[in-house]
Amino acid sequence: MDKKEARERIEKLKKEINYHRYLYHVLDAPDISDAVFDSLKNELEELEYKFPDLVTPDSPTQRVGGEPLKEFEKIRHLTPMLSFNDAFSEQEMLEWEKRYLDFLSNKLSPLTKRYYCELKIDGLAIELIYRNDLFGVGATRGDGKIGEDVTQNLKTVKAIPLRILGQELTVKNLRTAKLNEIADKLERDFPKEIIVRGEVFLNKKDFKKLNAEQEKQGLKAYANPRNLAAGAIRQLDPKVTSSRNLDFFAYALVTDLGQTTHEQEHLILKALGFKTNPHNQPAENLTGVFEFHKKTQALREKLPYEIDGIVVILNSEEDFRKAGIIGKAPRSAIAYKFSPREATTKLLNIQVQVGRTGALTPVAIMEPVGIGGITVSRATLHNFDEIQRLGVKINDTVVVSRAGDVIPQITKVITELRSGKEKEFHMPKLCPMCNSPVAKDKDGVIYRCTNKNCFARTRESLDHFVSKAAFDIPGVGPKIIDRLLEENLIHDASDLFELKEGDLAALERFGEKSAQNIIKSIQARKKIELRRFIYGLGVLHVGEETAILLAQKISNYRPVISNISGFIKAMQGIDLNELQKIPDIGPKVSESIYNWFHNEKNVEFLKRLGKTGIELIMEAIKEGKQKLKGLTFILTGGLNALSREDAKEKIRELGGKFSSSVSKEIDYVVTGTEPGSKYEKAKKMGLKIISEEEFIKMIE
Numbered sequence: 001m002d003k004k005e006a007r008e009r010i011e012k013l014k015k016e017i018n019y020h021r022y023l024y025h026v027l028d029a030p031d032i033s034d035a036v037f038d039s040l041k042n043e044l045e046e047l048e049y050k051f052p053d054l055v056t057p058d059s060p061t062q063r064v065g066g067e068p069l070k071e072f073e074k075i076r077h078l079t080p081m082l083s084f085n086d087a088f089s090e091q092e093m094l095e096w097e098k099r100y101l102d103f104l105s106n107k108l109s110p111l112t113k114r115y116y117c118e119l120k121i122d123g124l125a126i127e128l129i130y131r132n133d134l135f136g137v138g139a140t141r142g143d144g145k146i147g148e149d150v151t152q153n154l155k156t157v158k159a160i161p162l163r164i165l166g167q168e169l170t171v172k173n174l175r176t177a178k179l180n181e182i183a184d185k186l187e188r189d190f191p192k193e194i195i196v197r198g199e200v201f202l203n204k205k206d207f208k209k210l211n212a213e214q215e216k217q218g219l220k221a222y223a224n225p226r227n228l229a230a231g232a233i234r235q236l237d238p239k240v241t242s243s244r245n246l247d248f249f250a251y252a253l254v255t256d257l258g259q260t261t262h263e264q265e266h267l268i269l270k271a272l273g274f275k276t277n278p279h280n281q282p283a284e285n286l287t288g289v290f291e292f293h294k295k296t297q298a299l300r301e302k303l304p305y306e307i308d309g310i311v312v313i314l315n316s317e318e319d320f321r322k323a324g325i326i327g328k329a330p331r332s333a334i335a336y337k338f339s340p341r342e343a344t345t346k347l348l349n350i351q352v353q354v355g356r357t358g359a360l361t362p363v364a365i366m367e368p369v370g371i372g373g374i375t376v377s378r379a380t381l382h383n384f385d386e387i388q389r390l391g392v393k394i395n396d397t398v399v400v401s402r403a404g405d406v407i408p409q410i411t412k413v414i415t416e417l418r419s420g421k422e423k424e425f426h427m428p429k430l431c432p433m434c435n436s437p438v439a440k441d442k443d444g445v446i447y448r449c450t451n452k453n454c455f456a457r458t459r460e461s462l463d464h465f466v467s468k469a470a471f472d473i474p475g476v477g478p479k480i481i482d483r484l485l486e487e488n489l490i491h492d493a494s495d496l497f498e499l500k501e502g503d504l505a506a507l508e509r510f511g512e513k514s515a516q517n518i519i520k521s522i523q524a525r526k527k528i529e530l531r532r533f534i535y536g537l538g539v540l541h542v543g544e545e546t547a548i549l550l551a552q553k554i555s556n557y558r559p560v561i562s563n564i565s566g567f568i569k570a571m572q573g574i575d576l577n578e579l580q581k582i583p584d585i586g587p588k589v590s591e592s593i594y595n596w597f598h599n600e601k602n603v604e605f606l607k608r609l610g611k612t613g614i615e616l617i618m619e620a621i622k623e624g625k626q627k628l629k630g631l632t633f634i635l636t637g638g639l640n641a642l643s644r645e646d647a648k649e650k651i652r653e654l655g656g657k658f659s660s661s662v663s664k665e666i667d668y669v670v671t672g673t674e675p676g677s678k679y680e681k682a683k684k685m686g687l688k689i690i691s692e693e694e695f696i697k698m699i700e
């Protein structure tokens with residue numbers, strides 16, 4: 001991006017970010033998620049970093065906070081309602097631990113469970129004040145010091161008790177929970193005022209229902225349950241709040257009832273009659289915290305409410321106090337968030353892929369982007385109708401979402417960020433794979449290739465590409481190729497090298513580990529022997545032996561080629577005559593080779609492979625012991641001492657040739673266990689037949 005383009009992009013980003021900030025902070029009605037907002041802000045920050053003189057004082061990166069609402073009465077919190085700093089990785093958690101330990105000079109209370117872990121619910125933090133057991137005042141966090149009085153609205157939330165359980169029952173409950181010291185204290189003296197804090201939230205089901213109603217009325221949908229909950233609590237009419245079906249979990253006890261750990265706070269809250277989250281639990285150390293984080297992330301999709309991470313708090317109340325506050329957050333607590341499930345990126349291209357039934361599926365090829373902890377680069381667009389529904393064009397900035405194990409989806413186009421260089425997408429009239437005519441289903445939305453063999457051919461050529469004698473990619477066989485084709489993740493071999501972990505992780509049967517392994521093994525094969533590369537292309541009549549001959553022929557070219565553009569040049573430089581001069585290549589084969597390398601589509605395919613950064617390895621022709629020079633072998637049946645591949649390699653290494661069909665040219669027929677029809681044929685033709693042992697003696 002040059003400076004002029006950067007300036008234009010920055011202007012557009014600033015406008016868009018400011019608009020969404022206004023929707024969020026002033027109107028309480030954002031129409032994009034926090035993750036998408038952050039994604040846009042990150043892009044702006046990066047551009048401003050690259051072009052520092054384009055930073056202006058009005059840039060959203062230059063300001064903090066937002067405008068307050070003015071409709072409710074203000075309430076001053078006796079102790080400030082703090083917010084939490086965020087961590088997104090184990091590394092950041094370790095750094096956080098080190099920071100507060102340094103501050104406390106490594107002196108901590110002797111507790112076996114150092115931390116308390118809670119689910120971080122995507123809701124609205126509130127404070128509740130009970131006087132003489134009765135709910136008196138409820139307030140929002142506001143700026144932490146001054147909140148808004150929303151008592152009437154909170155009274156409509158059924159999970160918030162209007163009266164706590166009172167002295168007798170609370171004491172009884174505390175004894176059941178084995179908190180006898182606290183029970184004794186409260187039996188002597190039950191406080192007149194109790195202050196608790198917690199989270200008001202909306203269940204996913206209600207969120208969906210309310211948003212559907214909202215859309216029915218032609219109103220804008222809420223971006224997340226938190227905003228809807230916040231909107232509901234800040235309604236001037238409590239009847240509206242009541243209709244929203246809000247829920248509540250208590251998570252902090254502000255009043256001192258003799259608690260010494262945060263875990264006890266939760267137990268006391270429960271004893272008082274508050275709803276506490278049953279998933280919360282203490283952890284011995286950070287290892288335990290990491291386990292809890294993992295377990296909770298796996299639970300996330302199944303929970304009835306939305307969470308965006310966990311909150312980790314130093315369990316000892318004394319240590320917590322000593323660690324104090326830094327900025328607006330306690331030093332000894334942190335929000336350990338999950339990776340965001342949405343991000344913005346650039347749509348680079350729309351590729352059309354042909355499925356098993358001939359259906360043409362448009363697939364979005366995107367600038368690789370991290371979502372949910374992994375990188376993705378492609379997303380299916382399903383069909384042409386979906387493209388029209390989204391209104392997406394090539395070069396657009398799009399929002400990509402990935403929830404749980406669901407395949408990444410493009411959910412939105414940010415049209416405000418268009419530059420004018422966007423291109424409309426059209427369904428092709430001819431199949432991009434085989435050039436046959438494309439037809440649209442009658443009364444359907446699917447376009448299909450009319451050639452019945454289209455998919456089978458694509459699959460066959462891909463299977464050939466990854467086969468043992470070609471690229472031989474560990475872990476990527478016909479089964480995986482089938483899955484990748486079915487999920488529209490690849491349309492030809494070049495796509496294999498562009499796949500990102502996140503593209504595979506969503507697939508059934510791939511855990512994230514194996515997706516990672518597959519990507520690794522594909523990337524490792526980017527350095528490939530020239531003969532394997534040529535064989536993998538699947539040129540008609542070019543078997544392994546011919547591929548070797550061609551590789552040898554090219555190896556004589558100077559300068560030595562190592563990239564594909566050099567390879568294309570070299571192959572196109574050999575004319576038919578020269579091809580036929582190569583021993584063992586007849587007119588039929590040379591014609592096939594010549595035509596393949598002069599076909600536009602094939603050259604395009606080679607160029608795509610070249611762009612992925614494939615490196616060709618030229619193998620020096622071994623001069624040493626050419627014991628088998630001039631001899632041709634064929635193998636039939638299973639070998640014991642070495643694999644077929646090793647046997648073939650050995651023959652070639654020693655200057656011999658390997659054949660796959662029986663002919664008079666064959667000098668030795670090596671027979672292993674259970675030799676097949678080749679053996680019978682060879683016997684009839686009177687060829688020389690040897691055992692595996694004899695063969696091994698020859699190559700030793």
Ligand SMILES: [Zn+2]
Pocket residue numbers: 354431432433434435436449450451454455
């Ligand atoms: Zn086709």
